[in-house]
Amino acid sequence: MNINTFDLNLLRVFDALMTERNVSVAGSRIGLSQPAMSHALSRLRGLCDDPLFVRTSRGMQPTPYAIDLAQPVRSALAMLAAGLEQSNKFDPATSDRQFKLVLTDIGQSVFLPPLMQEISAHAPGVRVSVLQFGHEALSAAMESGAADLAIGSIPTPTEGYFQQRLVVDRFVCVMRRGHPLAGKPLTLEDYVAAAHAVPSPTWYQVTSRIDRALAERKLTRRVQVEFPHFLVLPMLLRSTDLIATAACTLTHTLMPKDDFVTSELPFELPAIEIRQFWHPRFHHDAGIRWLRNFFAGHFVRGPGEAAEEGGSMEIDER
Numbered sequence: 486m487n488i489n490t491f492d493l494n495l496l497r498v499f500d501a502l503m504t505e506r507n508v509s510v511a512g513s514r515i516g517l518s519q520p521a522m523s524h525a526l527s528r529l530r531g532l533c534d535d536p537l538f539v540r541t542s543r544g545m546q547p548t549p550y551a552i553d554l555a556q557p558v559r560s561a562l563a564m565l566a567a568g569l570e571q572s573n574k575f576d577p578a579t580s581d582r583q584f585k586l587v588l589t590d591i592g593q594s595v596f597l598p599p600l601m602q603e604i605s606a607h608a609p610g611v612r613v614s615v616l617q618f619g620h621e622a623l624s625a626a627m628e629s630g631a632a633d634l635a636i637g638s639i640p641t642p643t644e645g646y647f648q649q650r651l652v653v654d655r656f657v658c659v660m661r662r663g664h665p666l667a668g669k670p671l672t673l674e675d676y677v678a679a680a681h682a683v684p685s686p687t688w689y690q691v692t693s694r695i696d697r698a699l700a701e702r703k704l705t706r707r708v709q710v711e712f713p714h715f716l717v718l719p720m721l722l723r724s725t726d727l728i729a730t731a732a733c734t735l736t737h738t739l740m741p742k743d744d745f746v747t748s749e750l751p752f753e754l755p756a757i758e759i760r761q762f763w764h765p766r767f768h769h770d771a772g773i774r775w776l777r778n779f780f781a782g783h784f785v786r787g788p789g790e791a792a793e794e795g796g797s798m799e800i801d802e803r
Contacts, residue, residue: 491532492528494525495525495528495529495532496558496561496562497515497562498511498515498517498522498525498526498529499529499537499551499554499555499558500555500558500559500562501514501515502522502526502537502538502545503547503551503555503558503559506538506544506545506546506547507544507545508522508523508526508545509522526538533550533554535548535550535551536548537550537551538551574771575770575771575772575774575775577604577607577608577611577775578607578608578609579610580608580610580611580772581610581611581612582610582611582612582772583611583612583613583614584611584612584613584614584633584634584772584773584776585614585616585631585632585633585634586613586614586615586616586632586633586634586635586636587615587616587617587618587623587626587627587632587634587635587636587637588615588616588617588635588636588637589617589637589639589715590714590715590716591637591715591716591734591735591738591739592636592637592759593615594715594716594738594739595734595735595738596636596780596784597613597615599783600613600779600780601613603779603783616631616632618632620639623635623639627646627762627763627764628764628766630764630766630767633763633767633770633772633773633776634761634762634763634773634776634777634780635761635762635763636651636759636760636761636762636780637759637760638757638758638759638760639760639762645765646762646763646764646765647762647763647764647765647768648760648761648762648763649760649761649777649781650758650759650760650785651759651760651761651780651781651784651785652734652758652759652784652785653756653757653758653759654732654733654734654756654757654758654759655732655733655754655756655757656730656731656732656733656750656754656756656757657730657731657732657733657736657747657748657749657750658671658676658728658729658730658747658748658749658750659722659728659729659730659731659736659740659745659746659747659748660722660726660727660728660729660745660746660747660748661722661723661724661725661726661744661745661746662743662744662745662746664726664728664746665726666679666728666748667746667748668746670748670749670751671748671749671750671751672751673702673704673751673752675751676706676728676750676751676752677699677704677705677706677707678707679706679707679726679727679728680707680709680725680726680727680728681706681707681708681709681710681727681728681729681730682709682710682712682718682721682722682725682727682728682729683708683710683711683712683729683730684711684712684713684714684715684718684729684731685711685712685713694754694755695730695754698752698753698754699752702752709727710727715731715735715739716739718731718735718739718740719739719740719744719745722740722745723744723745730750730754732757733747734759759784761777761780761781763777
C-alpha cells in the first residue's frame with residue numbers, strides 16, 4: 486500500500502464502520518449515502534487486500550486484520566482532529582508562544598509597555614521578541630514568519646499585505662521648559678532661526694516632509710544635530726536651547742510636561758499614520774489575531790488623541 490496515494494477519507498469510513506457495524510448507519514454518521522459507503526468499503530478491501538468486514542447473523546463483523554487496524558486508525562484520526570483544532574485556537578492564559586514584533590525605537594517605548602502589562606495580567610506564559618529590519622529584509626521576514634507583526638510609520642512592506650491604521654498623529658514643536666521660545670506662539674521666523682535637533686532613522690520620512698514644506702516657502706531650518714535614534718532626544722533638549730519637531734505620541738510618551746513644552750507648528754504639515762502590517766499567510770492565525778486586536782483596541786484613535794482603554798477592533802485593509 487502506498488501511503489502517498491492513499492485517500493485519507495477512507496480512514497473515516499473504516500472508523501465509522503468499525504463503530505456502527507452497519508453500512509447505512511455508518512454512512513449517516515459521516516454524511517455519505519449507502520452506495521457511496523459501499524463503494525468506499527470496496528476500495529478499502531482492495532487496498533488492504535482483506536475483506537475487513539464480513540456479514541454474519543449478528544451483522545457485519547470485523548476480520549482480525551480490521552481489529553488490529555482499528556486502534557491505530559482511531560488514534561490517527563484523533564491526533565489529526567486535535568491538530569486541526571489546536572492550529573486555529575489561541576488561549577492567551579495558557580499559551581507559551583513567542584511573538585516576534587518589528588518596532589522602531591519610538592515604537593518600543595509606545596507599544597511595548599501596554600502590551601507587556603496585558604501579557605502580565607492575562608497571558609503570563611506569552612513571550613515577545615522585538616526585531617528591526619531594513620525595508621527589503623522586512624518583507625522577507627514577514628513572508629517567512631520570522632516576524633509576526635510590524636508597527637510604525639514605515640513604508641508598506643510590499644503590495645498585498647494586510648494593514649490597519651492605529652494612530653493618526655500630528656506634529657508639534659517641542660523644547661525644554663524655560664526655553665526662550667517657550668510659552669508664546671511660535672512664528673515661522675523663530676522656527677527657522679532656532680537650532681534644531683533632528684532624529685533621522687533610515688525608515689523615518691518626516692524629515693524630508695518638513696524640509697519640503699519649508700522649501701515651498703523658500704526657507705530652510707538650522708539643523709545643529711542629526712542622529713539616528715529618538716530616545717536620545719529628551720536628553721538633548723533638556724540641557725540645551727535646541728528645538729525639535731515630533732509627533733504628539735512621542736512627546737506624550739518620552740517628554741514629561743514638567744520638563745518640556747510644546748508649541749503648534751507655524752506651518753501645515755500632513756499628519757503621520759502609525760499602522761500595523763501582517764502578511765496574508767498569517768491573516769487567520771489565531772495568536773496573531775489576538776495580538777493585533779489588542780493593539781487595535783488599545784491604540785485606534787485620531788490625531789493627537791489619547792488612547793481609549795478597552796474594546797477591540799479589527800479593520801483589515803489591503
